[in-house]
Every structure is written in structure tokens, then in C-alpha cells.
Amino acid sequence: MRGPTTSSLEAELPKVVSSWFAGRGWEPRRHQLEMLALARSGKSALLVAATGSGKTLAGFLPTICELAGRSGEGLHTLYVSPLKALAVDVQRNLIGPIAEMGLPIRVETRTGDTPSDRKARQRVRPPQVLLTTPESLSLLLSYPDSFTLFADLKTIVVDELHGFAKEKRGDLLSLSMARLQALAPGLRRVGLSATISDPEAYRSWLAPHADIDAVELVEGEPGAEPDLSILIPEGKIPWGGHSGRHAAREVMELIERHRTTLVFCNTRSLAELIFQDLWAVNDNALPIGIHHGSLAIEARRKVESAMAEGQLRGLVCTASLDLGIDWGDVDLVVQMGAPKGSSRLLQRIGRANHRLDEPSKGTVVPGNRFEYLEARAGLDAIDEGELDPETFRPGTLDVLSQHILGVACAAPFEERELLAEIRSAAPYAGLKDATFAEVLSFIATGGYALKAYDKFRRLVPEGDGRWRIARPIVSQQHRMNAGVIVEQPLLTVRFRGGRRLGTIEEGYASTLAPGDHFYFSGLSLEVEQFKDSDIIVHASSKSARIVTYGGQRMSMSTHLANRVRHMLADRHDWHRFPDDVREWLEVQERRSCLPEPHQLLVETFEHEKLHYMVAYSFEGWNAHQSLGMLITRRMENADLKPLGFVANDYALACYGLEPIRDPRALFSPDILEREFIDWVEQSYLLKTAFREVAVIGGLVDRHHPGKRKTGRQVSFSTDLIYDVLRRYEPEHLLLRAAWNDARARMTELGRLVRLVDRASATMLHVEAERMTPMAVPLMVIVGREALPPGTRADESLLIEAQALADEAMRV
Amino acid sequence: MVPFSFGGQSFAASAEGALHWPAQDALLVADLHLEKASWFARLGQFLPPYDSVATLSALRAVVQSTGVRRLYCLGDSFHDRFGCDRLPQQARALLTGMTASLEWTWIVGNHDSGFADACGGKLVEEAELAGIVLRHEAVRDDPRPELSGHFHPQYRMHLKGRHVSRRCFVASQTKLILPAFGSLTGGLDASHPEIVRNVGRGAAALVPVQDRLLRFPIAA
Known part of the structure; x- marks a missing residue:
């Protein structure tokens, strides 16, 4: 400057x-x-x-x-x-x-x-x-x-x-x-x-x-180069898994050797699991804690201040600590599982040590062989100063509706002036006149082609393009409903004495019954009873289930994916890898092949009377999940008798009763036309997105905590509204807003498009005579999902994973 | 349509939640909640103004496929007693077309109590057909076989991590509760204490799917 x-x-x-x-x-x-x-x-x-x-x-x-x-x-x-x-x-x-x-x-x-x-x-x-x-x-x-x-x-x-x-x-x-x-x-x-x-x-x-x-x-001045490593206990990396749980003892030892360690996990469920694993090997009874977004605010504040006062030696946490808070004397950050992106990894590691002139110290614990490559890629990227690309999208229409109604609550407005003001906000620079008019009509009367609600207007035109709110109650309603975070319906977990521990989603809560145990807030809790929107619990010492949460998963960033692709292809790079990983790639090369960075490797093989097709497309879990739905539908139509699919960030495996001879046909780009639209419209994705835009856009009132509907009062559900609206007015503003969300966030359509566009030109189809090494991390998931939940111990899963691996590595 | 028997009579349940009674040449539906959307619109929540058309179109489709001569609405047919006045033109035409061509009976519910008959049909508090009582809300102590609505029962379950809920009938020895037929009507879990208290022990949720009637016992 x-x-x-x-x-x-x-x-x-x-x-x-x-x-x-x-x-x-x-x-x-x-x-x-x-x-x-x-x-x-x-x-x-x-x-x-x-x-x-x-x-x-x-x-x-x-x-x-x-x-x-x-x-x-x-x-x-x-x-x-x-x-x-x-x-x-x-x-x-x-x-x-x-x-x-x-x-x-x-x-x-x-x-x-x-x-x-x-x-x-x-x-x-x-x-x-x-x-x-x-x-x-x-x-x-x-x-x-x-x-x-x-x-x-x-x-x-x-x-x-x-x-x-x-x-x-x-x-x-x-x-x-x-x-x-x-x-x-x-x-x-x-x-x-x-x-x-x-x-x-x-x-x-x-x-x-x-x-x-x-x-x-x-x-700002650049800080000291971080001191980064990958933790591989006993030089062994598991075949399956994605959490780094196998390294609990080594992570505990790291906690013992440092003043304060932050242990980042990629989901709330994993954080609870890792906390239990660490607790089980916490032989010196060190004070360790847990922190995630579903814990009660009081519980989080308590942990935060204990941390700030140096009373905690270890804290297991999630993205809830990604932002902001710089407290405590953290001298080590551990990332459990793959980092997913280099920017996020760098920010997490930056939580260790707040002095610019000293290096932050961090270690990544990969959960499987692919995750090792991803961790390696993350460290290389940080080393070379390469961060994740930033993708900005146009401003969302539900938020715009909320904003305009808020503006109207403050004072009458003139629509041309307001439009100019809105366009001065970067995300809305390209807002079209017609869309703006639609948003106004949506706020005023719901924006329906059938003009049924003129007499119930929220916004009234006063002539000359001026608008005002119809009644003072509109302001009150707006202020009750404003906000852009829409939670799944939640139940509060609390002790009988009243203390709140946090919240879990209603969907998961409905699988619990009195007498069931679940891990939450680092404790094993037994359900006593359900009372309105509360789950009353008491602490227990029995082993318990892990609470799961809905919502999207974080996908591996595109540039880490590119780095992993190059690592696979570049044999000169392999000397850096541990023996486990190198051997895995070498056998893969002998038994099948390793794709060049631009190629899409698709393997087909038979395993235990099922026919598998595995595509190594590296476009992230969300895109793979979407593609899995589409391809199994095509398999159904082609009479290939599909039974299911599994995906991770690196690959997609579909399986069925008939061999897949022509994978190209399954990947043709027209799959993103009618079939994609049909699937998204019928899936829960669009309904989930619709629920969010309907609340943010002010179509339906929020349910406020403490004012929940009880027993007999049956309210409407946004799913039903969605069905009626889609049938009678498929072009409605809110349906378009829901679609935009589904495209951008849920299906990661951009990555899906890239994938299928290059599929047929770059596909390398290998018909392997049996399962290949690279397929194992996915095959382990197939085995796991086939089991009824909670009936088999982790041990037997491990045995199964090992058996799969032995089969694949046999030369 | 899946046949089953109740109170010594043969019935068939449609996937949408209507009950066909061939011996009486009748179709029964509960809780249409017509003009629910416009009721909420008065309060500033602009639900799509197509709920009545959607509900009545679905009803007409079942009427046509069963070819019945009589129709019974088991209460809460309108979301409030002025709902009939607010019906948009297309919905009104659909409804008056049906009330004119069928022997149509409105049973009054709690939502629409006091509504004046404006779209045709006959208005009653309760009815009795072949020894079976038809009313809006189940009366626990009445020993006679009874068909009712009011509770909007839904069967909810978890399958492979997904939350599934479907409208269902709830049946015990002498009571049969119909699901809500209205397009915007939500539901109450079939095992909710309010429902269990009214139908008594040994009840089951009946979920009509394409060609079968699934039967799930309700834990009291």
C-alpha cells in the first residue's frame, strides 16, 4: 500500500x-x-x-x-x-x-x-x-x-x-x-x-x-509455516472407516504430551464417538471435553470458559469451533478423518498457537487409504499456499423476500428506489425487474396466479410505485419469523431436574423409546420419558447408540480431488507414502489400473454373486450420492436388477444381479435432463429445500421453541404445501428458490455436470475378474450397510473388512 | 382398493384415504378441511390457494372409479364454518357438481360446526347405516360399531435412516378411524395417546398401499 x-x-x-x-x-x-x-x-x-x-x-x-x-x-x-x-x-x-x-x-x-x-x-x-x-x-x-x-x-x-x-x-x-x-x-x-x-x-x-x-x-504478515504431520499408528492405515477412530490411543498420548489439544471431527456424531473412544483410553483421567453445535448454549459456554482458563487438556469439537473464538492455550490441533479442503484445514490448524512467529502444530488422522491421499494432498496444498477455490452464487430469493418485508416494516418504500438499493448489494447485482416484481407480489399476496388473497394483503400499493404494510401485525409477525437458519424440528434433551443438555432432531428422537441409551454431550444417557418437546433422561453407565443428524455432508474440495488424481498417476510420488498405501496402489496397478488424472476409471467385477460397477470420479459425496440414485434407476430400466449403491468422496459403487457390460450407456450426459429433474422432484431433497425457503421467505410461520404444537393441534406440513404447489403452480417463486438450493448445495450439480460431460470421452473401463484394491474402501461400506443396525459388534465389522481386503490384495 | 371387513360389513380402503362401502353403494371420507389455505391467508400465511381444488379433484376421482351413489363426509369438511363462502370458482363448481349428482351427507365436525349448507347436500350431526354409527369424533363408551374421523391418523416409521409417514386408518374391534382426506391436512401419530384412548386396546394401523392393506399393531 x-x-x-x-x-x-x-x-x-x-x-x-x-x-x-x-x-x-x-x-x-x-x-x-x-x-x-x-x-x-x-x-x-x-x-x-x-x-x-x-x-x-x-x-x-x-x-x-x-x-x-x-x-x-x-x-x-x-x-x-x-x-x-x-x-x-x-x-x-x-x-x-x-x-x-x-x-x-x-x-x-x-x-x-x-x-x-x-x-x-x-x-x-x-x-x-x-x-x-x-x-x-x-x-x-x-x-x-x-x-x-x-x-x-x-x-x-x-x-x-x-x-x-x-x-x-x-x-x-x-x-x-x-x-x-x-x-x-x-x-x-x-x-x-x-x-x-x-x-x-x-x-x-x-x-x-x-x-x-x-x-x-x-x-497481514504471513505467520510462521505450520508444522504439519499425518498420524499413522504403527504404520497401518485401516481399509474402511472415515473417522480415525483406530488411532484413539495415539491421540490420547498426544493430548498427554501437550498443554491443550483441539480434536476436530467432521460431524457431531463422530465427535460423540471419538469422545467416547478417547475417554475409554484416558488412563490418567485428564480433563477432556466435547463441543458441538447441538449442545446447549450453557454447556458450550462452560466448556469454552474452562478452555480459556486452561482447565482442559483436550477438547473434541466440530465446525462449531471453526470460526472466531481464539481462547485457551492450544498447542496442538488434531484433525480426525480427511480434511475435505485446504482452507478449512489451515484455519483449524491456526487454532493452535496464536503467536504469528511460532508455527502452529497440527496432525491429520486419515481413516482409510483414500483419506491418506487426501490428507497428503491437503498438506501439500498448504505447503504450496494453495487454498480452496471460492464459488459465489447469485443471492437467494427467500432471503430477498424476508429483507424486503423487513424494509417495509420500517417505512413505506418506493419500488424503483428499493430495486436500485437491492442491486447495489453484490449478490443481487443481476436481479431482474421481473423477478423483483414477482418477489413483491409474493410478499403482498403469496404470488399466485390465482388471485385469491387480494383481500388479505400484507403489502398494499399506494400508487406511484409506493408500498406500505397493510397492518401493524405484519411487522410483529415478521419479527417473530425473521432469520435465515432453519433447524430440523428439534427435541430438547434434559435431566429430570430441568438442566438442558442440548437438542437432537425429531427424526432421530422418534427412533428412541424409554429405556434406550444414547451418547450425548459425552455422556451415556437413558431415556426416561418424552414430555411435549423434551426428552427426559438420566445418566447411565451402559454403552449406548450414537445420535445421527440429517443434513448435507461436507464434500472434498475440487482442488484436493485434483491433487489426489495426480498422486495416483504419478508413480514418482509414491515413495513418500507409507508402505500400506504404496503397496495398495502397486497391487491396484497390477490387478486393474490407475487412471491418468483426466481419466474416469470404471471397474466392473463380480463378488459373492453380485455384480459391481465402481466409478472413481472424485467429485465428492454429494455429487456421487446424486449420481448413484440416477444410475441405479437407469440400471432398473435396463433390467440390470440393481440392489443398491454406496458412495464416498472418491468413488461410487452400484451393484445388482446382472453384469454391467456397457457402463458408458449408464453415464451418458442426458441423464441430467429429464431423469435428474424427475428424481429431484420425487426425492426428499426438494421437500427439505422447500421447507427452508418457505420459512425464510415468510410463507409459513416458524415454530418457536416453547410454543410448539402439542398433541391435538395438528398444523400443516410444508411437504403437503409443496405437493399442492408443484401440481397447480410449478413455476412459483418458492419452488424455483427451492430448486436453486437443491442444485447448488444438495446435489452439487456443477460437479455432477463435469463428471458426466467427460465420462464417455475419458472412461477407462476395466473388467476385473474379482474385486480390486481401490474398491475395498467402498466394499467395506456395502458390507456394513447390509447389516441391521446395532446387531453386530465393531469387531466383526473389522473382521469382515479384513476378509475383503485379503481377497482384493491376493495377486 | 383393498377389501377388509369391519363391524360385520365389507369395506375397501383407497390409498388416498377414502372408504368404500359397496353394500351401501357409499363412499366415506373424513376431514377434507376445505379452504384451510384461505383461512391461514387471513392471518398472513399465504398457503397455495389450490387446496380445495386438489382435495375435491381427488375425491371426484375416487367417486368416479367406485361409481358410488352416496357420499358421507365425516366432519371438518371445511376448515371453518365460513369456508363454503370462500370456495374459489373452480372448486365450487367441482363440489356443487358432486352434491347435485350424489346423495351427499355432511356430518358436522368441530371445525365447521355451525356451517350453513350452501353447496348442496344434507347436514346432520350423526348418522347410522346398517347398525354402524357415523360421526366426527369417536365416542369411547359407545359400544356400537362406529366410523369416525377427527384425529388425522398417520403411521410413522423409520426405514434405513429415512423417516416415513403415511396416512392410515386406525381400527379396533368396534371403532374405525379414517385418515384425513384433505390435501393440506397434517397428521397425528397413530399411536398417539389421544387416539389409543379412544379406540382402546388391540388397535392396528391400516396402511393402504397399491394392492395391499398393511396392518401394524399399535403399541398402547
Whole structure:
């Protein structure tokens, strides 16, 4: 960056701020001063910096400096974070320094958990700095007094931008920023992000009108190179599995040798399982804990503060700790199972050690041979500074509907003005006039071709393109229903005494009966009874079932997949691999073949009277799962008598009673036309997506915790609404919104398209005389899924996996 | 249509949830909840205004395939007592076409109590046919065989990790509860205590599928 030198800038720090730095023996970092200089010249900025580089303080420093020099009232700075748990982190980075400098700056938080009397007061007498979430900001903008509240707003600081800009919460915040800019035209936007592969895309996302030049990029100093390894107990990698459970004892030993270890798992279920495994080998009874998104907020806060105080030696956690919180003296991060992407892995590992000049230490525990390759690929990518590509999609229509209704609740609006404002939000830059009109009609009367609801309007046209809400109750309803996170219906797990442990999904809960045991929050719990929306439990010592959760899985990123493809093909690279993996690839090469990076290897073989077809397409679990559904349908039509399929991130195996002679026919690209649409429409995917857009878009009211329907009150289900709507108005806005979600998130259609487009030109079909080594990680799943759940011990599964492997490795 | 016997009579259940009674040349349905969507629309939830058309089209299809002469609606036919007035044109035409050509009986339910007959048909509190009582909500202590609706029973199960729920009949020795026929009507688990209390012990959920009637005992 060109501009004043850091030393001259430092001279310009207010005395109270520079002596605070000096008093702690610190110097402001270069990027912190650059952020200050940009603020003083009125420019917006994106700061990209590693964890531990003083990012949050860099975001706040200009505000502190400006407020140090004057005694102003009114809201000066908004700080938006995707996390509700702002308190600890911001305490350290903002409230602490302000107090130590003795500055009379009022800082308050506002989230869904803030008591309503304080919320009301904040609107009348706002603090100078307000810390909030995208949802709470959006709600603030739905009040008539938002016009005065935000009139003098100088700065909005968006933290953890990389964590949510591409999601629906990002759409909501982007629209809110457009609104704020209209209320306070001089508003400066500041984004804070972890290291990302494409800062330009984020600059443009942050800027008004996606004008990339309006946002300057500031980069933090790179931290020390991380110290990364792959953990392979006794040099052996399992054939099946994806969790790294086999390494529990070695992970426990690592915990013993470090001050504090974070153990990241890819799902909540795995976290519970790994915690049990670690507990079983915790011979020294070290204090270890568990943290995931379904645990009660009180339980999470408790674990977090124990961690911050250095009372925990190990914490098993999930993506719930991916963002933000930098506490505790973590000196090791363990990733159980495959990392799925290099950016995520790097961010997780960055949780260890918050000093920039010391390396963060991390180790990955691959669950099977493919996962070893993926882990290797992740480490190589980090080594070479290659991060996951960023894909931004157009703004979602359900979020847009919610935003517009909120705007209308604040005051009547003029539709051309509002459209211009909405288009200034980057995700909505391409919003068409006709779509905007449809959204307005949807909010006003449901947007149906049959004009049945004119007399029940929520929005009323006043002429000249002006609209207002029809009744005050519309605002109240909107504020009850706003928000972009839609949970599956949940039941609360609690002890008889009342203490909440957390929530599990109704679907899973319905498989439980009194007397059943399940692991949750690190405990074995016995179900006593179901009471309204609660499951009453008591602690038990019996072994238990693992709770499962619905929802999508994280897929391996495309660039890690590419690296794995190249590793397979490049024999010179294999010397780096452990014997297990090298031998696996060598036998595969002798028995079948290893595809070149551009090739799609498809193997067919017979095993125990079933005919298998395994495609090594490396497009991730979601795309493979979709393709599996489509291909088994084609097999059905071709009379190949399919019995099922299994998928992982690397490959898809379909099996049936007849041999598959011509795999090309099954993969032809027209499968993504009629057949894909038919399947998605009939599957639960679209209904799940519809439920979300119907709630976010404001078609149906949310069920609020504590106000759940009980016994006799039978409400409507969004599945039924979906069926009726699809039949009578298939082009309806919400059905299109649901389709967009299903394409982008659930089926990963983009990857599916790439897969089938190149399938026929690049397919390498090998008719193997029996199962091949590369097929084993999938075949192990086939065996497992054929078992009735819970009837066989892990031991017998292992025996079975070994038998499969022996068969495949026989030369 | 799958035949079964109840109260000494032969019935057949349709997959949509209608009950055919050949000896009486009658079709019985429960809980149509017509104009449920427009009832919610008044409160700002704009459910698709096609629920009545969807329900009545499905009903007409069963009427045509069975060729019955008589039709009994076992209550909660409208979501509220003014539902009949709100029927959109196409739905109204469908309904009046049927009430005009069939011997049509509305049994009053709790949702539509007090509704005035405006679309044809005869309005009664209860009916009795061949010794079987027809009413909206089961009366536990009545020993006579009885057909009713009201509870919207659904059979729910978990199969290979998927949550499946289907509309079902609930039958005991003397009571048969029909599923809701309305296109937007949700359901209550067949083993819900409210249902079990009314039908008594030894009840089963009957789930009509294409050519079979699946029978699942209900745990009390």
C-alpha cells in the first residue's frame, strides 16, 4: 500500500492509544496502521490475515482512535459477526483495551439472546459501538426508528467474512449493508477475513455496487509455516472407516504430551464417538471435553470458559469451533478423518498457537487409504499456499423476500428506489425487474396466479410505485419469523431436574423409546420419558447408540480431488507414502489400473454373486450420492436388477444381479435432463429445500421453541404445501428458490455436470475378474450397510473388512 | 382398493384415504378441511390457494372409479364454518357438481360446526347405516360399531435412516378411524395417546398401499 510510512502513522496515534501499546511493550502492527490510514482517508477495506494477527483489533483501532479524540453520542460503529458468542473474544480485543485506555466509549452487544428491555433501550439510546449478528442487524432495520438510529453511522466491521459471505446469512448481510448505505451514505465498510484464495471476490462482495475499487485490500504478515504431520499408528492405515477412530490411543498420548489439544471431527456424531473412544483410553483421567453445535448454549459456554482458563487438556469439537473464538492455550490441533479442503484445514490448524512467529502444530488422522491421499494432498496444498477455490452464487430469493418485508416494516418504500438499493448489494447485482416484481407480489399476496388473497394483503400499493404494510401485525409477525437458519424440528434433551443438555432432531428422537441409551454431550444417557418437546433422561453407565443428524455432508474440495488424481498417476510420488498405501496402489496397478488424472476409471467385477460397477470420479459425496440414485434407476430400466449403491468422496459403487457390460450407456450426459429433474422432484431433497425457503421467505410461520404444537393441534406440513404447489403452480417463486438450493448445495450439480460431460470421452473401463484394491474402501461400506443396525459388534465389522481386503490384495 | 371387513360389513380402503362401502353403494371420507389455505391467508400465511381444488379433484376421482351413489363426509369438511363462502370458482363448481349428482351427507365436525349448507347436500350431526354409527369424533363408551374421523391418523416409521409417514386408518374391534382426506391436512401419530384412548386396546394401523392393506399393531 502506498501512503504514509508506518512510523509517521504511529506518531499520529492518539496519545492514549500509543501509550496503551507502549505500556504493554507492543507496537502496532503494519496492517493495523494501514487499516487506520484507510479509515482516515474514508476508504473501505478488506483485511486478510492469519489467526492470531490482531485482526479484530485492527478492525476496531480506527474507531477507538476516532472516539478517543471526541465525546460524541450516537451509534458510530457496528460490528457484525456470524457468532453469537462474541463476548469472550471481543472482550479481549475491544472492551479490554478501551477500559485499559480509560476511554468513555460505550460498547454493547445485541443478539437473539439480549433481553427485550435492553433491546428497546438500545434503539432509543444506542451505544457508540454495537456488536451484533447478521440476523439481529436485519431486525433492527425493520424498525421505523432505524432511520435516526443509523443516520450517523460511520463504520460497519464484518468479522469472519470468509465464514458466511457465500451463504444465505451473507445474502442477508449484504442486503442490510445496502440498506445502511442508503441511511448513512458516508458509511465505510470493513471486512475481516482469514486467509482466502480469492480476496478479489470478497472485495467485490463487500463493496457497494460490487465496485472492487471501492475496497482496498490489506494483507497481514504471513505467520510462521505450520508444522504439519499425518498420524499413522504403527504404520497401518485401516481399509474402511472415515473417522480415525483406530488411532484413539495415539491421540490420547498426544493430548498427554501437550498443554491443550483441539480434536476436530467432521460431524457431531463422530465427535460423540471419538469422545467416547478417547475417554475409554484416558488412563490418567485428564480433563477432556466435547463441543458441538447441538449442545446447549450453557454447556458450550462452560466448556469454552474452562478452555480459556486452561482447565482442559483436550477438547473434541466440530465446525462449531471453526470460526472466531481464539481462547485457551492450544498447542496442538488434531484433525480426525480427511480434511475435505485446504482452507478449512489451515484455519483449524491456526487454532493452535496464536503467536504469528511460532508455527502452529497440527496432525491429520486419515481413516482409510483414500483419506491418506487426501490428507497428503491437503498438506501439500498448504505447503504450496494453495487454498480452496471460492464459488459465489447469485443471492437467494427467500432471503430477498424476508429483507424486503423487513424494509417495509420500517417505512413505506418506493419500488424503483428499493430495486436500485437491492442491486447495489453484490449478490443481487443481476436481479431482474421481473423477478423483483414477482418477489413483491409474493410478499403482498403469496404470488399466485390465482388471485385469491387480494383481500388479505400484507403489502398494499399506494400508487406511484409506493408500498406500505397493510397492518401493524405484519411487522410483529415478521419479527417473530425473521432469520435465515432453519433447524430440523428439534427435541430438547434434559435431566429430570430441568438442566438442558442440548437438542437432537425429531427424526432421530422418534427412533428412541424409554429405556434406550444414547451418547450425548459425552455422556451415556437413558431415556426416561418424552414430555411435549423434551426428552427426559438420566445418566447411565451402559454403552449406548450414537445420535445421527440429517443434513448435507461436507464434500472434498475440487482442488484436493485434483491433487489426489495426480498422486495416483504419478508413480514418482509414491515413495513418500507409507508402505500400506504404496503397496495398495502397486497391487491396484497390477490387478486393474490407475487412471491418468483426466481419466474416469470404471471397474466392473463380480463378488459373492453380485455384480459391481465402481466409478472413481472424485467429485465428492454429494455429487456421487446424486449420481448413484440416477444410475441405479437407469440400471432398473435396463433390467440390470440393481440392489443398491454406496458412495464416498472418491468413488461410487452400484451393484445388482446382472453384469454391467456397457457402463458408458449408464453415464451418458442426458441423464441430467429429464431423469435428474424427475428424481429431484420425487426425492426428499426438494421437500427439505422447500421447507427452508418457505420459512425464510415468510410463507409459513416458524415454530418457536416453547410454543410448539402439542398433541391435538395438528398444523400443516410444508411437504403437503409443496405437493399442492408443484401440481397447480410449478413455476412459483418458492419452488424455483427451492430448486436453486437443491442444485447448488444438495446435489452439487456443477460437479455432477463435469463428471458426466467427460465420462464417455475419458472412461477407462476395466473388467476385473474379482474385486480390486481401490474398491475395498467402498466394499467395506456395502458390507456394513447390509447389516441391521446395532446387531453386530465393531469387531466383526473389522473382521469382515479384513476378509475383503485379503481377497482384493491376493495377486 | 383393498377389501377388509369391519363391524360385520365389507369395506375397501383407497390409498388416498377414502372408504368404500359397496353394500351401501357409499363412499366415506373424513376431514377434507376445505379452504384451510384461505383461512391461514387471513392471518398472513399465504398457503397455495389450490387446496380445495386438489382435495375435491381427488375425491371426484375416487367417486368416479367406485361409481358410488352416496357420499358421507365425516366432519371438518371445511376448515371453518365460513369456508363454503370462500370456495374459489373452480372448486365450487367441482363440489356443487358432486352434491347435485350424489346423495351427499355432511356430518358436522368441530371445525365447521355451525356451517350453513350452501353447496348442496344434507347436514346432520350423526348418522347410522346398517347398525354402524357415523360421526366426527369417536365416542369411547359407545359400544356400537362406529366410523369416525377427527384425529388425522398417520403411521410413522423409520426405514434405513429415512423417516416415513403415511396416512392410515386406525381400527379396533368396534371403532374405525379414517385418515384425513384433505390435501393440506397434517397428521397425528397413530399411536398417539389421544387416539389409543379412544379406540382402546388391540388397535392396528391400516396402511393402504397399491394392492395391499398393511396392518401394524399399535403399541398402547
